[in-house]
Amino acid sequence: MDTAPRDTAYVEAAPGVRLWTEQRGDAGAPALLLVMGAQAAGLGWPEPLVDALAEHHRVIRYDHRDTGRSTWSYEQAPYRIADLAGDVVAVLDGLGVERAHLVGMSLGGILTQLVLADHPERVLSATLLGTGACSTTPYTAPDGTRAPVEELPGVDPRILEEWARSVEDHGLEAELDRRVRHWQLLNGDHIPFDPDWFRELERGIIEHTGRYDTSGAHARADQSGLVRTEALAATEVPTLVLAPTAEPVFPLPHPRHLAQVIGGARLVEIPGMGHALPPAVLGPLADAILGHTRTAS
Template sequence: MQQQYVEVAPGVRLWTERCGADGPALLLVMGAQASGLGWPDVLVEALAVRHQVIRYDHRDTGRSTTAFDEHPYPITDLARDAVAVLDGLGVERAHLVGMSLGGMLTQLVLADHPERVLSATLIGTCALSDTAYAAPDGTRVPVGELPGIAPEVLEMWSRPVEDGGLEAELDRRVEHWRVLGGGQLPFDASYFRDLERRIIEHTGTHAASTAHARADDSHMLRTDELAGASVPTLVISAPAEPVFPPPHPRHLAQVIGVGTRVVEIAGMGHALPPAVQGPLAEAILAHTGSAVMMPGGTTP
């Protein structure tokens, strides 16, 4: 396992970690306000059997530079950071796996830098497109009419985050994971408490950042670019997903088009509890194993 800081912009450096086999690189892109340690070790180790797995801390998370208040940036800069991480680690092409906001960032890289992407896996996210969803009955549903975020999630996100100390912050984060889990699988509070305690120790503070929620999210639509994408893409469908519930995965697959596959992980919500880690690793490895490299390449 190798840890390294990568400078992605003047005065901005990101913490990265690499582990695993000498196979094709696989870059894990986490969601908003989430450290790279949000990718569970068991999942990372399963993927590392076949890949050089890279996870990293976004700006304003984990051990990476905290600078939003002094130098605000748009969400699109976080996608550029993902490419800069590959550059800094000397990786020409990689399989990308993105969750939540990380799934949007992966779409941006797929659209803007397809030559850097061996394959893409999108989890718990929505399409960066204004193309209507074609329902099974032939109805075309405008993007704005697709199911929205669950009220319980919106209510929690609307609460002000107050600093009540370490244990109170752990309580808040565990409750957040309970809500995001979606309720179909048993919820293991101790698992998520241990995960968040480790992330806090890694970060060095229990203070919660709001940088990504405040970042400019304009200029993210990539309708034409995604429709023309030729990179093998897998979309994970989570039946208990409370943020981007079905049919968002099917819509995403329609937007990206030919060759995009959808795989459902039973009971999954907007979280990565132990019960979904094995099936998710199997789905990702099956996808990366069958994906064909960009023109001029070979099957990895």
């Protein structure tokens, strides 16, 4: 049961850009900021996971630009992916948080790495999942062979095919069908997929947003200037890399590479997990995150 108090507020990230935020849990507890993936609103972090984390933390989640209730601004004022990392700091500033534990998934993992490299004084710890490294350091396999980053495995072809499809407006239920189909591919082939659970998740996000279209802004945003090889190698911020064993977007060995390039990082596997947050992984995920933040604190 959700008993943690909630508080919502808007913070200004840039002139004319406001970000919707939600806080849950004890205001005096160490802050933990959840950073979601591309085109994903903050409600993409499932309620049971947020509640579990809020038992020990002041949990903050927010809507990226062009998602949820935050400003949809890309068409009028295009921005860079790096600007979205600035938004992470803007959320902390706007809510009066000096330092926080950061948890980043997918694009959120990229943004978390940028903050970890550029603003380590704001980060108590970092947890990364479903993401690639902002580093040009080659991957070293267990047998000692080295592979350039560009030679690591790519996205599952079935997902690339889905991403290549044009998104057409055929009404709310058809859009929900499309999103559920997408989640089924991201879920991977190991954990049973519950379409009804993901449909209700997306229905809640659409109700929160007040519209069911997507802007595609994050796919079009400038991706230059994301490499932080030296800063990540030198960081002293405690960092946990979670390795979903059935990850179809950043498949193994991407998490192992990520753990290699970040100074002092630890690697923990989440068996069967893909690039989604179904109920079966929420308990292990919460345990891993809380174990890391407890140790880091």
